[in-house]
Amino acid sequence: MVMMNGLRKWVLAQPGVLIVDAPGNDRLRWQVEAEMDRRGWHVALSPADAGLMLTIGTLPPALSQATEVLWSQIPQPRHRQAIARSDVAWQLDAAVAALTTPSAYEANPSDPATQLSQVQAQNTANGSDSGRQGPGHGMDHGDPGVHGMSSHDMGGHSTNAHNVNGHSNHTTDSHSGDDMGGHDGQGMDHVGHSTGSDADHGMDHDDHGMDHSAHSGHDMGGHMHHGGEVAGLEMAGTAADRDGLELDELKVTLGPVLPGWPTGLVLKASMQGDVLTNVSLSWIDGFVPDSVAQRSEPGSAVAALDALATFLLVAGWPVLARQARIARSALSSGNDAERERGQRAAAAVARRVSRSRFLAWSVRGIGDAGPVNSARLPAGDAATYESRTADVLDRVRALAAAAAGDKSPLARVGPERIEFLLEGAELAATRLIVASFVFKPSPALLPNGAVHD
Amino acid sequence: MTDPDMGGTGMTLAAAWGLLPAVLAVGLTALVLGVAFAAVDSVVVSGGRLRSAVEPLRSSLHWLAQQRRTTLAPDRLLWRSGVIAVPVLAVLSLAVVPIGGRTLLSTSADLVWFNAMEALLWAAVWLVGWGPNAVHSLVGAYRFLAQGLAYELPLMFALITAGLGAGSLRTMDIVATQENLWFVVSMPVAFVVFLASAAAFAFWGPFASPAGADIASGVMSELSGVDRLLVQAGRAVVLGAAAAMSVALFLGGGSGPGLPEPVWYLLKTLLVIAVIVSVGRRIPVTRPDRFVEFSWMILIPATLLQALWVALLVLSGFYP
DSSP: OHHHHHHHHHHTTSOEEEEEEOTTOHHHHHHHHHHHHHHTOEEOSSGGGOSEEEEESOOOHHHHHHHHHHHHHSOSSOEEEEEOSSOHHHHHHHHHHHTTSGGGGOOOSSOHHHHHHHHHHHHHHTTOOOSTTOTTOSOOOOSTTOOOOOOBOGGGTOOBOOOOSSOTTOOTTOOGGGHHHHHHHTTOOTTTTOOSSSOOOOOOOSSTTGGGHHHHHHHHHHHOOSSSEETTEEOOEEEEOTTSOEEEEEEEEEOSSOTTSOTTEEEEEEEETTEEEEEEEEESSOBOOOSSOOOOOOOHHHHHHHHHHHHHHHTTOHHHHHHHHHHHHHHTSSOHHHHHHHHHHHHHHHHHHHHOHHHHHHHTTSSOOHHHHGGGSOGGGTTSHHHHOOSHHHHHHHHHHHHTTOOSOOOOBOGGGGHHHHTTOBHHHHHHHHHTSOBOOOOEEOTTSOEEO | OOOGGGOGGGOOHHHHHOHHHHHHHHHHHHHHHHHHHHHHHHHHHTTSOGGGGGHHHHHHHHHHHSOOOOOSSOOHHHHHHHHHHHHHHHHHHGGGSOBTTBOSOOOTTHHHHHHHHHHHHHHHHHHHHHTTOOHHHHHHHHHHHHHHHHHHHHHHHHHHHHHHHHTOSOHHHHHHHTTSSOHHHHOHHHHHHHHHHHHHHTTOGGGOGGGOGGGTTGGGTTOOHHHHHHHHHHHHHHHHHHHHHHHHHHSOTTOOSSSOHHHHHHHHHHHHHHHHHHHHTTSOOOOHHHHHHHIIIIIHHHHHHHHHHHHHHHHTTOOO
């Protein structure tokens, strides 16, 4: 028995970690990532790969809802831990210890679908922005049991729990009878013909929810506005692609939680093959000012290293991404000797990034803002790298220069400023383009839930 | 050349040891090669930390204990078939790789067998990506096919070049032909292309875009528990098997001074694994669209010229 416990502890000692960081908590996230690197823990690329979910700081409402859906997709044994203070090592110890307790094997307190509906009810209750999901969401759901919750979920990941109007009568304790509704709506974007066969729901939906058959019949019935559905989801429809061909079209949402992606950023688009059109990019939620979160921006070298580490992860260079994170953590330490070591490490990473011919060959020419387009950037950024330079490679080399100690301040852009670069780009290019920018922080969320810049 | 059924050095592993022990030996070898590859990879990824070598074992046990997840409306039959096919094909490809100086099977077309297993991986990986009814997973599957379009022809030419040099598609004949001079000397391009293709069909390292971080690990994104274990194990075994095959095809098999043949063979295989990992982890992932262009414009002509060069050498009586 003792041996079995020892074995279990050993087996679970290196979990995959899904990090959900509230905006403004970069420093705490860096501490967590540094501690993870020290322990050899890896960042989970999808919920399927995760054992631990760490939430950092106070999550704004919409992000917190997305987190619930993500949590429902993580296989047992699993544990979630809120990291709010800076004694990170202790908190990670506690988290990994909790993985070996029976609680790590508990099913969801309620099944995922119920959580979805609760989440949605909360969303309605707290009045958070429900008008963001674009046209078509305010569909005619006369039946209060109908959810139309469009939680798309790319790769089980980029969950985004939207709300639809017409649900104000829901409360947080909405009963499980809603769950089939939550299910059905999931992954559907009522506007277009988003797909049953292609959209991913990534939910563990196995048998949960089936026990609620008393209610489910009602919900299932109330739901289907379109024909040809599979498991309650519509089949993909077709639309003209960028070359005018009639192709299957899928509504997708990337974010708000994806590895190598600014947490809270949401991209909505139509996808044909892997080409994205009708792209919109925005923050899902504002920033919650609390005791830990801070708006003060870190030194530009540290921020550049952070952006580089993210880019390198997306570009599929994990070894160098790790070195960038190590340099970042050394550079932001209080110790002079350590900072000096960090500077050397940062310079080494920068050198490898700028000199890599392989990287240059792989990413050159994508996300080309071009000299003409620099006019579209805000005037204040004129002297900064986006406007001077054109494609992903140039931006990344500028980041590398900043990481190596180039003193010019990092330019930050609002997400909507780069939408035009993503129009018609492939999924891979889209991710690289987004990762090549440093974004302005999301606007602050006032106590009444309104967003304020 | 040698008749596999005649006993002696031409005998297959199955004939020498009996079918069951031979199959077990192949399975065990697959496990050893897979673990070796995964361990070396883990050490390199963690920045050279030697204790990371146990991580593949730890992850495997973790996946065994982990809940299997599912998605909404998956194509369960095809999904599971793909998940099982990946490791099975990896082990089957080892049937024509020499173990202790013998291959499990010896047909007149060993190289074709090896290549067929890799070609079937196309279907298996596609199904793994298709099955869960998920966007990222499906995009990963498409990427694998696009990449396959890029590497498959160069791989075939590389394999056939080794067969050409030996005048036989039988692995043991190819090993025997290299008694005096390893094939890597006269066919370096084929050797490099073969190793790069191995990384591509295991979608690993610079060819990992089907499981890329930019699509939430693509074909792997919905796999947990034993499903994840099977696919990850399959990928590691594919790479380990390809390293072992490259030793037979290009590095003279088990030949070497002093030590017994199997030891040499193992040492060379480990060396090849170390080289693949250390080179593969030094560079970022290639984008399939750019790789296809490179492959068709440069790799295919290069492997064809390599084959032509070897054909001229064969005509001039260079090979025994």
